[in-house]
Amino acid sequence: MDSESTVTTCYRHPKVECHVRCTRCERYICPDCMREAAVGHQCPECVREGARSVRQARTVVGGRVSAVPVVTYVLIVVNVLVYVAELVRPEIVDRFAMVGAGLTGPDGGHYLWADPYPAGYTPEGLVGGEWYRLLTGAFLHLPPTEGTFGVFHVVMNMVALWNLGRLVEPMLGRVHFLVLYLLSALGGSVLVLLIAPQDAVVGASGAIFGVGAAYYVLARRVGLHMGQVNRFMTGLLLWLVLSALVTSWEGHLGGLLAGGAVSLAFAYAPRDGRRAVVQVGACLLLVAVLTAAAVVKVSGLTGGGLPQ
Incomplete structure (x- = not known):
C-alpha cells in the first residue's frame, strides 16, 4: 500500500516547504522566518509578543534608560x-x-x-x-x-x-x-x-x-x-x-x-x-x-x- 508523505509549509510563506516548528506556537517556519531563541527558533510574531511582555528598564525616577546623553x-x-x-x-x-x-x-x-x-x-x-x-x-x-x-x-x-x-x-x-x-x-x-x-x-x-x-x-x-x-x-x-x-x-x-x-x-x-x-x-x-x-x-x- 502506497502512502503519500505529507508536505509541511511555512505558515507565512505557504509555497515554501519546511520542517522546523516555532518553539512557542509550534507553527512551521521557513529559514527566512526563523528567529534565534534560547532554545530552538521562534517565528516573528512570537518574538514581537515576547518583546512586548518584557519589562522595559527604567531609571531611578521612572524615565527610559538611555546610555547616550x-x-x-x-x-x-x-x-x-x-x-x-x-x-x-x-x-x-x-x-x-x-x-x-x-x-x-x-x-x-x-x-x-x-x-x-x-x-x-x-x-x-x-x-x-x-x-x-x-x-x-x-x-x-x-x-x-x-x-x-x-x-x-x-x-x-x-x-x-x-x-x-x-x-x-x-x-x-x-x-x-x-x-x-x-x-x-x-x-x-x-x-x-x-x-x-x-x-x-x-x-x-x-x-x-x-x-x-x-x-x-x-x-x-x-x-x-x-x-x-x-x-x-x-x-x-x-x-x-x-x-x-x-x-x-x-x-x-x-x-x-x-x-x-x-x-x-x-x-x-x-x-x-x-x-x-x-x-x-x-x-x-x-x-x-x-x-x-x-x-x-x-x-x-x-x-x-x-x-x-
Missing part, C-alpha cells in the same frame, strides 16, 4: 550655534536677553526702566510683553566684545554642561532631564526678575546650577559615595558666591533652587502608579508659582497694569 549633546550644539549667530548678528543679545524692565529710546539705545516712561520711549523686556525672554536668555552668552570673559563664558558653561549632563541625564532619562533643564532656566530668570529686574542677563548657568542640584539629590537617592559629591557641591556653591562679581548670582541661585525642587519631586515620588502623576503635578505647580511671581512683579513694575 542625547539631550545634553543637543543642548550644547544649540548653545554653540546660538553663540555663532551672536557673532554674526550681535543685536540678537539685546533682542533676546533676559530683561525684566527696560526702555528702548528713540535712538534705539537701551535705558533703565521708568514708570511712567518719557514720550518716545517704549518698554523693553517683560514689561513690554516679551515673556519669551524668560527662556531665550538661557541660550545666549556674553559676546566677545565683553573682553576675554565673553568667550570664556560660553566655553565654561558648555564644559560644565558636558560633564554634568553625562552624569545626570542617564540617571533621569531624556524627558526628565530636558524638563529639569528648562525649569531650572526658568527659575533662574524669575529670580533675576524679582531681585534685579533692570539687569540684562544671559547664560546657561542657571540651568546648569539646576542640573548640579539634581546631581546631588540623585546621588543621595541612589546611595553614591558622598565624599566626591560633597566636594562637587562645595565647588558649585563657591562658584555661586564668586559669580556675584562677574555674572548674575540671582540667575544661578534661582536655577539651583528650581532644579533642587524638580529633582526632589522626581527622585522621591512614590514608586507606583502615582509616580508620574506626582512628578507632573510637581512640575506644573512649580511653573504656576514661577508664573504667578513673574506676573505679580511685572504688574507692580507697570503700576498695576500688565503690558498689552
Whole structure:
C-alpha cells in the first residue's frame, strides 16, 4: 500500500516547504522566518509578543534608560550655534536677553526702566510683553566684545554642561532631564526678575546650577559615595558666591533652587502608579508659582497694569 508523505509549509510563506516548528506556537517556519531563541527558533510574531511582555528598564525616577546623553549633546550644539549667530548678528543679545524692565529710546539705545516712561520711549523686556525672554536668555552668552570673559563664558558653561549632563541625564532619562533643564532656566530668570529686574542677563548657568542640584539629590537617592559629591557641591556653591562679581548670582541661585525642587519631586515620588502623576503635578505647580511671581512683579513694575 502506497502512502503519500505529507508536505509541511511555512505558515507565512505557504509555497515554501519546511520542517522546523516555532518553539512557542509550534507553527512551521521557513529559514527566512526563523528567529534565534534560547532554545530552538521562534517565528516573528512570537518574538514581537515576547518583546512586548518584557519589562522595559527604567531609571531611578521612572524615565527610559538611555546610555547616550542625547539631550545634553543637543543642548550644547544649540548653545554653540546660538553663540555663532551672536557673532554674526550681535543685536540678537539685546533682542533676546533676559530683561525684566527696560526702555528702548528713540535712538534705539537701551535705558533703565521708568514708570511712567518719557514720550518716545517704549518698554523693553517683560514689561513690554516679551515673556519669551524668560527662556531665550538661557541660550545666549556674553559676546566677545565683553573682553576675554565673553568667550570664556560660553566655553565654561558648555564644559560644565558636558560633564554634568553625562552624569545626570542617564540617571533621569531624556524627558526628565530636558524638563529639569528648562525649569531650572526658568527659575533662574524669575529670580533675576524679582531681585534685579533692570539687569540684562544671559547664560546657561542657571540651568546648569539646576542640573548640579539634581546631581546631588540623585546621588543621595541612589546611595553614591558622598565624599566626591560633597566636594562637587562645595565647588558649585563657591562658584555661586564668586559669580556675584562677574555674572548674575540671582540667575544661578534661582536655577539651583528650581532644579533642587524638580529633582526632589522626581527622585522621591512614590514608586507606583502615582509616580508620574506626582512628578507632573510637581512640575506644573512649580511653573504656576514661577508664573504667578513673574506676573505679580511685572504688574507692580507697570503700576498695576500688565503690558498689552
